[in-house]
Amino acid sequence: MNVNKLVLVDGNSVAYRAFFALPLLNTEKGIYTNAIYGFTTMILKVLEEEKPTHMLVAFDAGKTTFRHETYQEYKGKREKTPPELSEQLPYMRELLDAFRIKHYEVENYEADDIIGTLSKQASKENWEVKVYTGDKDLLQLVDENIHVAMMKKGITNMDTYDEKLVDEKYGITPIQIIDMKGLMGDSSDNIPGVPGVGEKTALKLLKAHKTVEGVYESLDEVSGKKLKEKLEANKEQALMSKELATIMCNAPVDVSFEDTKMGEHDQEKLVALFKELEFKSLLDKFDGDREAESEEMEDLSVTEVSELTSDMLVSPSALVVESLNENYHQADIVGFSIANNTGTYFISSEVALQSDVFAEWAKDKEHAKFMYDAKRSVVALGWEGITLDGVEFDVQIASYLIDPSSSAHDLADISERKKSTRVQHDESVYGKGKKRKVAEGDALYQHLGRKAKAIFELRDELDEELTANEQKELFYDLEMPLSVILGRMEKHGVSVDREELENMGAGLEKKLAEIEAEIHELAGTEFNINSPKQLGEVLFEKLNLPVVKKTKTGYSTSADVLEKLQDHHEVVEKILLYRQLGKLNSTYIEGLLKVIHKKTGKIHTIFNQSLTQTGRLSSTEPNLQNIPVRLEEGRKIRHAFVPERENAVIFAADYSQIELRVLAHICQDETLVKAFREDMDIHTKTAMDVFNVGEAEVTGNMRRTAKAVNFGIVYGISDYGLSQSLGITRKEAKSFIDRYFDSFPGVKEYMENIVDEARDKGYVTTMLNRRRYLPEITSRNFNQRSFAERTAMNTPIQGSAADVIKKAMVDIAERMKEKQLQSSLLLSVHDELIFEVVEDEIETMKILVPEVMENAIELNVPLKVDVSYGETWYDAK
DNA sequence: TTAACCACGC
DNA sequence: GACGTACGTGGTTAAG
Numbered sequence: 001m002n003v004n005k006l007v008l009v010d011g012n013s014v015a016y017r018a019f020f021a022l023p024l025l026n027t028e029k030g031i032y033t034n035a036i037y038g039f040t041t042m043i044l045k046v047l048e049e050e051k052p053t054h055m056l057v058a059f060d061a062g063k064t065t066f067r068h069e070t071y072q073e074y075k076g077k078r079e080k081t082p083p084e085l086s087e088q089l090p091y092m093r094e095l096l097d098a099f100r101i102k103h104y105e106v107e108n109y110e111a112d113d114i115i116g117t118l119s120k121q122a123s124k125e126n127w128e129v130k131v132y133t134g135d136k137d138l139l140q141l142v143d144e145n146i147h148v149a150m151m152k153k154g155i156t157n158m159d160t161y162d163e164k165l166v167d168e169k170y171g172i173t174p175i176q177i178i179d180m181k182g183l184m185g186d187s188s189d190n191i192p193g194v195p196g197v198g199e200k201t202a203l204k205l206l207k208a209h210k211t212v213e214g215v216y217e218s219l220d221e222v223s224g225k226k227l228k229e230k231l232e233a234n235k236e237q238a239l240m241s242k243e244l245a246t247i248m249c250n251a252p253v254d255v256s257f258e259d260t261k262m263g264e265h266d267q268e269k270l271v272a273l274f275k276e277l278e279f280k281s282l283l284d285k286f287d288g289d290r291e292a293e294s295e296e297m298e299d300l301s302v303t304e305v306s307e308l309t310s311d312m313l314v315s316p317s318a319l320v321v322e323s324l325n326e327n328y329h330q331a332d333i334v335g336f337s338i339a340n341n342t343g344t345y346f347i348s349s350e351v352a353l354q355s356d357v358f359a360e361w362a363k364d365k366e367h368a369k370f371m372y373d374a375k376r377s378v379v380a381l382g383w384e385g386i387t388l389d390g391v392e393f394d395v396q397i398a399s400y401l402i403d404p405s406s407s408a409h410d411l412a413d414i415s416e417r418k419k420s421t422r423v424q425h426d427e428s429v430y431g432k433g434k435k436r437k438v439a440e441g442d443a444l445y446q447h448l449g450r451k452a453k454a455i456f457e458l459r460d461e462l463d464e465e466l467t468a469n470e471q472k473e474l475f476y477d478l479e480m481p482l483s484v485i486l487g488r489m490e491k492h493g494v495s496v497d498r499e500e501l502e503n504m505g506a507g508l509e510k511k512l513a514e515i516e517a518e519i520h521e522l523a524g525t526e527f528n529i530n531s532p533k534q535l536g537e538v539l540f541e542k543l544n545l546p547v548v549k550k551t552k553t554g555y556s557t558s559a560d561v562l563e564k565l566q567d568h569h570e571v572v573e574k575i576l577l578y579r580q581l582g583k584l585n586s587t588y589i590e591g592l593l594k595v596i597h598k599k600t601g602k603i604h605t606i607f608n609q610s611l612t613q614t615g616r617l618s619s620t621e622p623n624l625q626n627i628p629v630r631l632e633e634g635r636k637i638r639h640a641f642v643p644e645r646e647n648a649v650i651f652a653a654d655y656s657q658i659e660l661r662v663l664a665h666i667c668q669d670e671t672l673v674k675a676f677r678e679d680m681d682i683h684t685k686t687a688m689d690v691f692n693v694g695e696a697e698v699t700g701n702m703r704r705t706a707k708a709v710n711f712g713i714v715y716g717i718s719d720y721g722l723s724q725s726l727g728i729t730r731k732e733a734k735s736f737i738d739r740y741f742d743s744f745p746g747v748k749e750y751m752e753n754i755v756d757e758a759r760d761k762g763y764v765t766t767m768l769n770r771r772r773y774l775p776e777i778t779s780r781n782f783n784q785r786s787f788a789e790r791t792a793m794n795t796p797i798q799g800s801a802a803d804v805i806k807k808a809m810v811d812i813a814e815r816m817k818e819k820q821l822q823s824s825l826l827l828s829v830h831d832e833l834i835f836e837v838v839e840d841e842i843e844t845m846k847i848l849v850p851e852v853m854e855n856a857i858e859l860n861v862p863l864k865v866d867v868s869y870g871e872t873w874y875d876a877k
Numbered sequence: 878t879t880a881a882c883c884a885c886g887c
Numbered sequence: 888g889a890c891g892t893a894c895g896t897g898g899t900t901a902a903g
Contacts, residue, residue: 531900532882551882558883583884586898612894616887623896626886634885659887715887715893724892783890794893798887830887830894 006122006260007052008115010133011059011103014042015092017134017151019085023784024775033277035088040095040282042132047099050130054260056118057096057103058111059089066108067244074244076190082780091277098270100263102255109251112137116247118255119146132158137181137189140247142166142174172206182212182242193241194234201227212242300421302337302449305347313361314340316368316392318456320448321377324430324438327621329490329597329604331380334438337445339452346445353384365390370459372396372411372451375487375609382491395455397479398462400610401471405773409610411451420457423450474768478803479609481810485825486607486617493602494624494826495644495836496592497872504636505589508581515578522571529578532557543569560724580633588628588637595622602644607828614795615770615802616830625829627873641873647839651823651869652876653849654832655805657682658863659714662767662800665859669746676861683707689743690736709740713747716794718786751793758792766799767857768807804863805831808856815852819844834876837869 018038025034046052067074096103104114115138119129123145131138134151139161142148148161159165166174183202185193197205205222209215215222216235222228231238274282305312317340323331336347336358352358361367362381367390371377374391381388399409406413412425429439429447439447466472520526525542527534536555539545545568549556559579565572597604608618619625627641628634643650655661660682664672675685687698687706705726712722723733741748755777758764763773772795777788809828816823823841827834833853837845850865870876 528900530883530898533901553881556882579884583898587885587896591897608895614894616894618895620896623886626884626896628885630886712893718892720892781890783892786890787892790893798894832887 004054004122004125004127004257005050005052006054006056006118006127006129006257007046007050008119008129008131009043009046009055009057010111010115010131010135010138011039011057011092012111013134014132014151015039015085015089018042019082019088020781023781024084024779026775031091031277032084032088033091033279035085036091036095036277037279039092040279043095043099043101044282046132052130053262054122054127054257055101055262056114056255056260057101058114059093059103059105060111061105061107061109064108065110066248067110071191071240071244073190078188078190091273095270095273098266098273100266102260104253104255106252106254109248113248113251114253114255116141116249117251117253118260120249122146122257130160137177137186137245137247139166140174140177140245171203176206176211178242178245178247179206179210179212181245182238183215185241186245189244191241191244192234192237194230194238196227196230212238300344300446300449300453302445303343303345304445305345306351308347308351308355308357310357310361312338312340312342312345313357313367314342315366315390316340316370316456316459318370318452318454318459319377320372320451320455321380321388322448322451323376323380324436327606328376328380329383329606331376331383333380333384335444335448337448337452339449339456344449344453346448353386359386363387363389368392370395370455372455373610375483375490375607378484378487379491382487391480391484393459393463394480394483395458395462396610397483398466398475401475401479401770402462402465402469403771403773404610404613404615411454414458415450415454418458418461420454420461421450423447423454469769469771471769471771474770474803478768478806478810481813482806483609485809485813486609486828489825489827490604490606492824492826493597493600493604495602495642496596497640497642498593498596498601500640501589501593501637504640505585505593508585508589512578512581512585515574515581519571519574519578522569522574529575530582535575539565539569539572543571545569545572580631584628584634584637588634591622592637592640605827613772613791615766615799615806617802617806617828619827624827635874638874639872642871643836645836645838648823648836649839649842649869649871650826650873650876651835651837651842651845651849651867652832652873653835653853653865653867655801655853656864656866658801658804658831659797660710661859661861661863662804663713663747663750663797664861666767666796666800667746667750668860669744669750672744672747673861679862679864683710686710686740686743690739705736709736712737713740714794714797716790718790754796755789755792758788764792764795766796766803768800768803770799770803772799801831804857805833805853808853809833811852811856812849815848819848821845834873842869 015035019035022034022038024032025037026032093103105111106114112135115131119131119141122129123143126145129146131141131146131148133148136150138148142161142163144163149158150161151158163174166172170180172180180202181191181193183194183197183205184199185191205215208221209218215231219228219231222231317338320337321333322335323333325331333349333353335349336352338345338347369391370393371391372395374394378388378391395411395414396409399406399414410425412423415421415423424447429443430436438444466475516529519529523538523543525538527538529535533554535557539557540547540555545565547555548561548564559576562572562576592603595603603622605619605624606621608620611618628637641650661676664676671689675682683703683706684695684698686709687702688695690706690709691702708722708726711725719730719734719737722736723730726733754764758774758777762775763771765771772791774788774792776784777792779785779788805828809825812825821841821844823835823837823845825833825835833849835845846867850867853865854863868876
């Protein structure tokens with residue numbers, strides 16, 4: 001029984017792997033952290049899984065080693081370490097210090113040699129040794145005590161090699177790895193080996209002759225004239241290569257086992273480092289009590305107000321309306337705070353909600369308010385019968401416009417990176433999950449007081465940044481007014497026909513039960529169809545259907561896979577149907593019934609205005625932007641969305657091809673612009689140009705292909721994505737894309753220019769100056785770079801379309817107010833607006849809505865809007 | 878509670 | 888030549 005367990009980590013190898021596996025993260029201060037993060041998670045995983053008694057991380061030292069004396073060109077072709085990585089290495093050493101894990105390097109030797117030396121020493125003592133690396137060379141160390149964990153791809157995916165696995169994979173003993181390298185060389189280390197000998201040949205030779213020397217002793221026995229010549233001509237080189245590949249197991253390593261003994265973590269240092277590096281998830285793990293957050297903060301002077309007076313309510317003021325419930329349609333407000341030039345105040349809900357002075361101030365738009373997520377407060381107060389107006393600045397929206405990619409638009413995070421008063425995370429004040437509860441007394445006063453004070457201070461700083469970004473119009477004239485409109489839409493809600501939903505649900509459940517029975521019958525076994533795991537086992541093990549695709553955890557059973565299996569077994573079709581109906585029932589019927597508001601009987605969604613990277617809105621609880629429409633079965637759900645008033649209709653107005661029109665405007669491609677000016681069917685037109693045929697010869701299939709290509713242009717998918725959606729090869733997909741670019745050279749030029757621009761500036765913008773930063777555009781990682789490039793091409797298109805529809809919403813609200821119309825805007829679904837329109841306003845709206853939408857922003861191609869209306873959302877088609 | 882898988886919309 | 892491939896929200900299952 002081994003008591004001692006030594007873990008040896010090839011530090012450089014792990015760092016490299018982490019660097020290339022993870023996107024290029026950086027902190028607010030601009031320190032790159034992706035490799036450090038990957039390195040840290042890897043170390044944590046090792047600690048958890050191995051629980052070593054001793055551990056050491058070995059690094060390479062300096063540029064040259066003793067191997068360079070043998071061969072000057074050793075590692076000669078290797079690209080030099082990217083600076084973004086080398087600057088991260090010192091942090092890794094610091095982290096190891098904080099973990100109290102020994103790290104070590106020796107002049108003139110590589111990490112391999114340190115690991116070799118220590119592992120063999122420990123093995124001799126019969127210790128259990130585990131080596132972590134991504135370098136196959138180290139497999140030569142494997143023996144009965146030494147096992148090597150080899151990173152496959154990513155950083156946590158490993159194979160652990162013992163002697164048996166080395167034999168299975170290569171058919172040789174571990175020590176023969178060096179003979180293999182001697183023969184085949186290693187391009188990454190620039191070890192030449194014997195030219196023309198690869199892994200296959202090397203392994204064949206070693207099977208027969210054991211070692212490089214053995215091969216040369218019996219060269220006559222080697223079959224193949226060419227091969228023999230090559231071996232003969234490169235004998236010296238082969239022997240030298242073997243020498244280079246041999247890990248030194250008696251390097252001058254001045255480390256005793258005692259030095260590698262594991263100690264307790266240096267908690268303080270660890271937390272400080274994680275903070276500096278902004279490793280939030282790791283902080284949560286190690287900094288169990290975030291009490292520290294509050295300890296750092298000095299007490300704020302907050303006045304508890306028992307009666308509000310107008311001298312506290314000056315303009316401008318920062319206002320906080322705290323509601324714990326995430327869904328503010330059922331908010332219970334737990335307190336208020338106000339900060340302004342006269343001081344910082346806490347006001348209890350009882351006092352504020354009863355106060356006429358407060359209500360008057362709140363609705364007075366001449367009294368400017370600075371807020372964070374104002375819409376939340378406006379709606380929550382609305383439910384309490386209090387009108388809030390005069391919101392001049394929303395810190396959340398400003399932060400989002402300045403950099404939408406920041407995952408941290410929390411007030412706590414914003415306050416941390418700006419110069420304002422610090423704010424604690426709600427979680428650390430209130431707790432989370434079941435334990436979440438209102439803080440009491442001073443803790444609550446302090447927390448809310450800090451929020452208000454921070455908002456008051458942040459306004460100026462963020463306003464300046466908006467100015468610097470030329471985003472003041474976007475903020476003040478578009479997003480701020482939009483926020484008010486969205487709040488009104490949410491509070492107003494959408495009426496639903498509960499009975500209709502319940503009837504549909506009953507029908508679906510009956511059908512589902514039938515199909516379930518049929519599936520079990522056809523499969524010959526009872527199982528949970530909703531479980532991908534069980535379904536996979538039934539389809540691919542019991543029924544032996546061919547495996548099309550695998551996921552990380554097992555067989556893929558996604559719709560596109562099942563569609564390919566339809567001809568193999570009749571159960572497949574039933575499963576697809578079961579899935580389709582099951583989705584309708586659980587997500588839409590049950591889901592919608594669950595969120596019908598108790599007081600109004602209507603559905604009140606929440607639009608998130610500061611989330612998407614492109615500037616679109618998103619919708620939650622429920623998501624009303626993905627109500628089924630494509631398939632008739634699902635589309636029926638829309639029968640349940642009805643007007644609230646008896647003499648009203650559901651009225652829908654949607655932009656036709658808004659993204660492609662925006663593209664035409666941005667890139668000015670002559671053909672595309674002309675097509676829209678002549679109001680052609682754009683997919684047919686694309687098919688004509690891509691397939692080089694006349695309008696009459698465009699087949700349904702050609703149009704379908706052209707449509708998919710246009711879709712790809714709009715959403716920035718790759719040739720792979722296009723091949724998937726059309727069920728063709730990637731090559732064919734690429735050829736379609738090439739032909740598209742030949743037909744629309746202006747589009748091609750735009751795509752090239754925008755990528756250059758993104759590389760130059762680090763970001764792309766939309767027509768109204770919305771921004772998206774793309775740091776990965778300079779990544780050496782192909783995937784990350786390609787993704788950034790597609791994003792650079794796509795975001796100005798999608799984001800400008802979002803600009804247009806948002807502007808249209810603001811304009812329409814204004815016109816409807818002017819005309820004192822009774823109709824109301826209900827929803828916004830990316831390129832369409834849904835209204836409830838009273839009957840005697842239908843004719844007005846039929847003219848007004850398209851006119852406003854089409855002229856929201858002037859493009860050099862016309863915008864086109866289709867309107868329709870009916871008794872339910874279903875009928876508005 | 879969290880991660881993985883799947884599916885709906887634009 | 889491989890890489891792993893739009894943006895969202897939400898339901899279910901299964902493992903921690």
